[in-house]
Amino acid sequence: MSYEDVMKEITKGLTGEPKKDMKYLMDQCEVYKTHELAQEILRGIGRLIADLTPEDLRKELEQLIKNDSLGTQAALEEAEFRIHKKEFAKALEILEAAIKSIETEDGELRQYGNDSVSEYHAFKNYMEEILYNELMKPKLTVRTMPENIWRLYYLCGYLYFEMQRFDDAKKYLTKAMKINPVDTATLFELSEIHKMNKDWESYRKLTALCHSVSYTRTDLARSYRNYGFYFIEREKYDVATAIYHLSLFYEPESVSAQSELFVIQQITGKLTPMPSMDKVKKIFKKNDVPLGPNPLILEIAVTIAGMAEKEGHDDAARYYLSMLYDLTGSDDVKKRLDALPEEDP
DSSP: OOHHHHHHHHHHTOOSOHHHHHHHHHHHHHHHTTSTTHHHHHHHHHHHHHHHSOHHHHHHHHHHHHHHHHHHHHHHHHHHHHHHTTOHHHHHHHHHHHHHHHBOTTSOBTTTOOOSSEEEEOOSSHHHHHHHHHHHOOSSEEEEOOHHHHHHHHHHHHHHHHTTOHHHHHHHHHHHHHHOTTOHHHHHHHHHHHHHTTOHHHHHHHHHHHHHTOOSHHHHHHHHHHHHHHHHHTTOHHHHHHHHHHHHHHOTTOHHHHHHHHHHHHHHSSOOOOOOHHHHHHHHHHTTOOOSSOHHHHHHHHHHHHHHHHHTOHHHHHHHHHHHHHHHOOHHHHHHHHHSOOOOO
């Protein structure tokens, strides 16, 4: 029997009487504990049990989960303090101990490990969650985990990268990416490892993903700088020049982009002025480089902002309208932003 069939069969036996149903579900745990889909079925039964749990006990269970999360948060805060003091080895010791406490011996997350029914992720906001669903088209049910678990892995990867231990950095950043596949901080760090290894095709592939999930001007500018670096390595300097100029449109003060344009000038012996927009469009199209932000991001922001405005959720409206204005500079969006009530001091 499939997971769905098993769960349908189990729910048929529920009577609506909490005490009786609780005992029944506990018995079902015993029945299915050796099933080939035992992990998935037991988690499904656990969710049914949670629904039956009296309010006072449910709060107690929630507090236990919260305490566990607070333990992770305490470890993070201590590690970040150590990082601030440049005590990187001590920070890694704290982070890796915290990770060991939440992993199985096989290196999988104990509480939030994926199974054949569910996959677990941590997203910073609703935009990231929608982007993941729209871009990755998950076939399993997406469930959430605390974001601070992602940060444990990300910080480990970041520290190992700073220590130039790139294999260790890649191991932790890959796990961080599994937890949040659309987080640009993780993706950019991984792309730097591909750059160090001169794995240019993986670098370009990850750069394309970075661009597709960049919903801030800063991230969009950085994704273009990555594209620019790729084309410098390919000795396609006219393409790189156009890309770096576009990156400066999104982040005008970028020293990195300006430096790379100077490098191109030194290599080619030619000035690197901004090409006309028509030429930029042709260059981007010919070299399969996306022009401007991902239209999906704009569509999502427009939809959520409109719903938030209609329902009077001013903070959400302000957040997504600000995102839109940041990416587009639209006068219409600016008017809508200005029309919102002022934020509370």
